[in-house]
Amino acid sequence: MASEQFATLESHQYDVLVIGSGGAGLRAAVQAASSGVKVGIIGKSLLGKAHTVMAEGGVAASLGNLDPWDGWETHFYDTMRSGHFINNYQMVELFAKEAAERVLELEEWGAVFDRTPEGKIMQRPFGAHTFRRLAHIGDRTGMELLRTLQYKAISQDITVHQEVTITKLLLDGDGRIAGALAYYRSTGKFVLFRAKAIVLATGGWGKIYKVTSNSWESTGDGASLAFRAGAELMDMEMVQFHPTGMVWPPGVRGLLVTEGVRGEGGLLYNSEGDRFMLKYDPERKELSSRDVVARSIFKEVQAGRGTPHGGAWLDITHKGPEFIKRKLPGMYEQYLTLADVDITKEKFEVAPTCHYTMGGVRVEAESCATNIPGLFAAGEVACGLHGANRLGGNSLADLLVFGRRAGDGALEYVQDHTSLPQVSESDVEQEMNRVLKPFSVSNGENPYLLHEQLQEIMSDHAGIVRDGPMLEDGLAKLTDLQIRAQNVGVTGSRVYNPGWHAVFEVQSMLTLAELIVRGALARKESRGAHWRTDYPDELSEVGQWNYVQDLDGDAVRVREVAVPSMPPELSQLFDRGVAPGVYASQQQAKEK
Amino acid sequence: MSEEIVLSIFRGDAAGGQEVEYRVPLTPGMVVLDAVHQVQAHQAQDLAVRWNCKAAHCGSCGAEINGRPKLLCKTRLDDYVGETVHIRPMQTFPIIKDLVADVSWNYEVAKKVPAFQPAVPVPFQMQQFDVDRIQEFHHCIECFLCQDVCHVLRDHNAKDQYFGPRFMVKMAEFEMHPRDGGDRVPMLAHEAGLNMCNVTKCCTEVCPQHIRITDNAIIPLKERVADQYWDPLRALFKKKKAPAATEQSVQG
Ligand SMILES: Cc1cc2nc3c(=O)[nH]c(=O)nc-3n(C[C@H](O)[C@H](O)[C@H](O)COP(=O)(O)OP(=O)(O)OC[C@H]3O[C@@H](n4cnc5c(N)ncnc54)[C@H](O)[C@@H]3O)c2cc1C
Ligand code: SF4
Numbered sequence: 001m002a003s004e005q006f007a008t009l010e011s012h013q014y015d016v017l018v019i020g021s022g023g024a025g026l027r028a029a030v031q032a033a034s035s036g037v038k039v040g041i042i043g044k045s046l047l048g049k050a051h052t053v054m055a056e057g058g059v060a061a062s063l064g065n066l067d068p069w070d071g072w073e074t075h076f077y078d079t080m081r082s083g084h085f086i087n088n089y090q091m092v093e094l095f096a097k098e099a100a101e102r103v104l105e106l107e108e109w110g111a112v113f114d115r116t117p118e119g120k121i122m123q124r125p126f127g128a129h130t131f132r133r134l135a136h137i138g139d140r141t142g143m144e145l146l147r148t149l150q151y152k153a154i155s156q157d158i159t160v161h162q163e164v165t166i167t168k169l170l171l172d173g174d175g176r177i178a179g180a181l182a183y184y185r186s187t188g189k190f191v192l193f194r195a196k197a198i199v200l201a202t203g204g205w206g207k208i209y210k211v212t213s214n215s216w217e218s219t220g221d222g223a224s225l226a227f228r229a230g231a232e233l234m235d236m237e238m239v240q241f242h243p244t245g246m247v248w249p250p251g252v253r254g255l256l257v258t259e260g261v262r263g264e265g266g267l268l269y270n271s272e273g274d275r276f277m278l279k280y281d282p283e284r285k286e287l288s289s290r291d292v293v294a295r296s297i298f299k300e301v302q303a304g305r306g307t308p309h310g311g312a313w314l315d316i317t318h319k320g321p322e323f324i325k326r327k328l329p330g331m332y333e334q335y336l337t338l339a340d341v342d343i344t345k346e347k348f349e350v351a352p353t354c355h356y357t358m359g360g361v362r363v364e365a366e367s368c369a370t371n372i373p374g375l376f377a378a379g380e381v382a383c384g385l386h387g388a389n390r391l392g393g394n395s396l397a398d399l400l401v402f403g404r405r406a407g408d409g410a411l412e413y414v415q416d417h418t419s420l421p422q423v424s425e426s427d428v429e430q431e432m433n434r435v436l437k438p439f440s441v442s443n444g445e446n447p448y449l450l451h452e453q454l455q456e457i458m459s460d461h462a463g464i465v466r467d468g469p470m471l472e473d474g475l476a477k478l479t480d481l482q483i484r485a486q487n488v489g490v491t492g493s494r495v496y497n498p499g500w501h502a503v504f505e506v507q508s509m510l511t512l513a514e515l516i517v518r519g520a521l522a523r524k525e526s527r528g529a530h531w532r533t534d535y536p537d538e539l540s541e542v543g544q545w546n547y548v549q550d551l552d553g554d555a556v557r558v559r560e561v562a563v564p565s566m567p568p569e570l571s572q573l574f575d576r577g578v579a580p581g582v583y584a585s586q587q588q589a590k591e592k
Numbered sequence: 593m594s595e596e597i598v599l600s601i602f603r604g605d606a607a608g609g610q611e612v613e614y615r616v617p618l619t620p621g622m623v624v625l626d627a628v629h630q631v632q633a634h635q636a637q638d639l640a641v642r643w644n645c646k647a648a649h650c651g652s653c654g655a656e657i658n659g660r661p662k663l664l665c666k667t668r669l670d671d672y673v674g675e676t677v678h679i680r681p682m683q684t685f686p687i688i689k690d691l692v693a694d695v696s697w698n699y700e701v702a703k704k705v706p707a708f709q710p711a712v713p714v715p716f717q718m719q720q721f722d723v724d725r726i727q728e729f730h731h732c733i734e735c736f737l738c739q740d741v742c743h744v745l746r747d748h749n750a751k752d753q754y755f756g757p758r759f760m761v762k763m764a765e766f767e768m769h770p771r772d773g774g775d776r777v778p779m780l781a782h783e784a785g786l787n788m789c790n791v792t793k794c795c796t797e798v799c800p801q802h803i804r805i806t807d808n809a810i811i812p813l814k815e816r817v818a819d820q821y822w823d824p825l826r827a828l829f830k831k832k833k834a835p836a837a838t839e840q841s842v843q844g
C-alpha cells in the first residue's frame with residue numbers, strides 16, 4: 001500500500017502542463033506562456049539536460065543564405081521523398097513553410113549560429129537535402145537550441161519541475177485528459193498534476209536497441225503512457241539507424257559520429273579499400289539518405305568486407321588538420337579522448353547505430369491534437385512528419401515548428417474548456433500501488449538485466465534487417481519477457497533510486513517494442529528505414545497505408561489507415577524529376 | 593582480460609555515509625561512468641548517479657574523482673591503473689544521495705540573469721569574427737564543476753554574495769553579444785558579486801569544455817564594471833561606440 005493518501009497528496013494545477021523539457025516541450029511552454037495562462041513544465045532530468053542537447057549537425061530551414069534557390073517547396077520535396085511518401089503532407093507543408101521563421105526566432109532569443117562571409121546564418125550540406133540548409137553552431141547545435149529555449153523559458157512565467165517522472169496520464173469520466181501522476185526522483189514521493197490540457201513532448205525510444213546514439217532519457221515513456229491511455233500510435237515499425245556510430249572501444253559503441261563528417265567531405269571505405277557508396281548510390285554517394293548508407297555498410301559487413309570490429313572506415317584526413325579541428329571540433333575531441341584516435345591523421349571505424357524513432361503518437365497537423373481530448377503531442381514522440389525516414393536536421397526544426405503549434409493548440413483548447421477536469425481517486429491510488437509494488441517483490445527480476453535482454457531481442461529480431469519468421473520469433477520472446485517483467489523487484493529506498501526508475505522505463509520500452517514488431521510484421525514491403533528481406537521491394541499498394549495501433553481492451557489492434565493524399569498543386573512538384581528549386585534555376589538559365 | 597579496477601564510491605545521504613569498495617572488470621576504453629553502471633547492474637541497484645548522454649554533452653555527471661571535479665563520462669579508467677578510484681559527489685552543494693548533489697541553487701541563480709535583449713530586429717548581420725569570442729561561452733554544458741571548485745562558494749559558502757563562474761560566463765555571453773541592448777553591469781557590480789572573485793583561475797582549470805572562464809569572461813567583465821563605476825565618461829562613450837564599430841565590420 002502506498003504511504004501517501006489521495007487526499008493529502010501534493011498537487012499542482014495548471015491550464016497547460018507540458019511533459020518533457022527537451023526542445024519540443026520548451027518551445028511549447030514558451031508559446032503557451034505567451035498568453036498569460038498558467039503553464040508548468042516537467043522533465044525527468046534536470047533542466048537543460050534533455051536528449052536534445054546531443055544533437056550536433058544542425059537545424060534544417062530553407063533560409064537560402066547560401067543557395068538562394070532554396071525555398072519551402074524544395075524542403076517539402078526533400079522531406080516527402082526521404083519519407084518515402086508515407087508522411088502526412090500537411091505536416092510537411094506547415095513545417096517547410098515555418099522552419100525558417102522559427103530558426104530566426106532562436107537568433108532573436110540569443111542563439112549565435114555560425115556566420116557566412118556576408119554575416120548571415122551559415123548553412124551546411126547534409127544527406128539528401130538538395131541545398132545547403134542546416135543552420136548550425138559547430139557540431140553542437142542541439143545544445144544551442146536547448147540552452148536558448150531554457151533561458152527563454154525561465155525568463156517567462158513558467159513553473160519548472162525538474163527530475164519528476166510521470167508514470168500515468170489520468171483521464172476524467174468523459175475520456176478527457178485530466179492530469180498526470182508522478183514522483184520526485186529526489187525523494188520518491190508522489191505528486192499529482194491536474195491540468196486542462198497536456199502537451200506530451202517526451203522524446204523517442206532509441207534505448208530499446210543495444211547499439212544506440214540516444215541518451216538515457218529515450219525510453220519512450222510518453223508514447224507508452226499515451227498508448228495505455230487510449231492514444232493511437234502510428235508508423236511504429238519505422239526506426240532510423242544512423243549509418244555512422246562509433247564502434248570501438250566497447251564503452252562508446254553506438255555514440256554518434258555526426259553526419260557533418262560526411263557533409264564536410266568524409267569518405268567511406270570497406271576493408272578492401274573500396275569506396276562502396278559509389279556502387280550503392282552513384283549519384284549522392286556518401287551523402288545519400290541515412291537508410292541507404294546504413295544498409296550499404298550493413299551489406300558490406302555481411303559480405304565479409306567489414307573492419308576489425310564490424311563496421312566501415314570513415315576517412316576525412318584529406319581535409320587537413322586545420323579544417324577538421326575548426327569544422328568538427330567535437331568529433332575531433334570525442335575520438336581523441338574516448339578512442340585514442342586522431343581523426344586528422346587516421347581513418348576510423350563506424351557502424352550503424354539506432355538513432356531516431358519516426359513512429360509515435362498520431363496527431364492532427366495544425367494543432368498537434370491527439371485522439372484524446374486535451375492531449376497534444378510534439379517532437380520525437382509525435383508522428384507524421386518524417387514518414388519512413390527522417391532527414392538529418394529535420395528533427396530540430398520539427399521541435400520548433402510543432403512545439404510552438406502544440407503550445408498554441410493547447411491554448412486554444414483551454415479557451416474552450418475552462419473547467420479543470422476531475423481526476424479519479426481510485427485511479428490515483430491504484431497507480432501508486434502499482435508503482436510501489438516492486439519494493440515488495442523479493443528475489444524479483446533485475447530491471448537492468450531485463451533492459452539488456454530487451455535490447456538483445458530487439459537488435460536481433462527487429463533491427464536494421466527484418467523478415468517474417470525473425471519478427472514472429474522476436475514477438476514470442478518479447479511476450480516471455482513481458483511476463484517476467486511483472487515479477488520485477490527493487491532494493492533500497494524510494495530516495496533517488498535508479499533501479500526503481502528503471503522498472504518503469506523497462507515497462508514503457510516493452511510496450512513499444514511490441515508495437516515496433518507488430519508494425520513491422522504488418523508492413524509487408526521494404527520502405528525507407530524498414531527493410532524486410534522477405535519483401536525486398538517498395539510496393540505501391542502497401543505505400544498507401546500508415547499502420548495505426550491502439551488498445552482494444554487489453555489487446556493491441558493494428559489498422560491500415562490511408563496516407564493523406566496531396567492536392568495537385570503539391571503533387572505536381574514531384575512530376576518534373578528534379579527538386580523545385582533546381583527546376584526553377586534551370587528554367588531561368590534557359591531563359592537567359 | 594581479467595584485470596579489475598577498484599572503485600571506492602561514496603554511499604550515503606544528508607544524514608551521513610561512507611565510501612564502499614566495489615570491484616569491476618576493466619574493458620578497453622572504459623570510463624568511470626561505465627564502471628559505475630556495472631556496479632548498478634550487478635552489485636548495487638539503488639546506487640544513485642546522475643547521467644544522461646554519456647558523451648560529455650549534457651553536463652549531468654559531474655562528481656569528484658580522487659578529489660578532482662570531473663565528468664564521470666569523460667574520465668578514462670586507464671588513467672588510474674593500479675590506483676583505487678575514489679568517487680564522491682560535488683562537495684559545494686548539499687547531497688541528495690550517493691553521487692547525486694542538490695544543484696538547485698544554480699537554477700535559482702540562472703533565473704536572476706537578465707535575458708538577452710536584441711537591440712535590432714532579426715536577421716542579424718554579424719561577422720564570424722564578431723561572434724567568435726562569445727561562441728566560446730556557448731560551449732558551456734552547465735556541469736557546475738566550476739561552481740564546485742570556486743573557493744568563494746566552496747570554502748566560504750558565499751552563495752548569497754556571488755553567482756559563481758558559470759554565471760559570469762552566462763552574463764558575458766549576453767553582455768558581449770554584438771546585438772545585445774541590455775546592461776548587466778550594475779548587476780555584476782552588486783547582486784552578482786563579481787568582485788568576490790579574486791582570479792585564482794581554479795574554475796578554468798576544471799572546465800571540461802576548456803572555456804577560459806577567468807581570462808575571457810571574468811576579467812573583461814571586471815573591466816566593464818571598473819569602467820562604468822570608476823570612469824563614467826569613458827563608459828558612456830564605450831557603450832555608444834560599440835554598435836557603430838560592429839556595423840562597420842559588417843560593411844567591411
Ligand atoms: C547524437 C544525436 C545527434 C542528433 N543530431 C541531430 C541534428 O543534428 N539535427 C536534428 O534535427 N536532429 C538531431 N538529432 C535528433 C534530435 O536531437 C531529437 O530527435 C530531438 O532532440 C528530440 O527532442 P524532443 O524535444 O522531442 O525530446 P527530448 O529532447 O528527448 O526530450 C524529452 C523530454 O521528456 C522528458 N521525459 C521523458 N519521459 C518522461 C517522464 N516519464 N516523465 C517526465 N518527463 C519525461 C525528458 O526528461 C526530456 O525532458 C540527434 C539525435 C542524437 C541522439
Ligand atoms: S577565478 Fe574567480 S570564479 Fe574562478 S575559481 Fe577563482 S575565485 Fe572562483
Ligand code: SF4
Pocket residue numbers: 651731732733734735736737738739757758761798799800801802803805
Ligand atoms: S563553464 Fe565549464 S565548468 Fe563551468 S558549468 Fe560551464 S562547462 Fe561546466
Ligand code: FES
Pocket residue numbers: 642643644645646647648649650651652653654663664665666
Ligand atoms: S552524462 Fe552527459 S556529460 Fe556525462
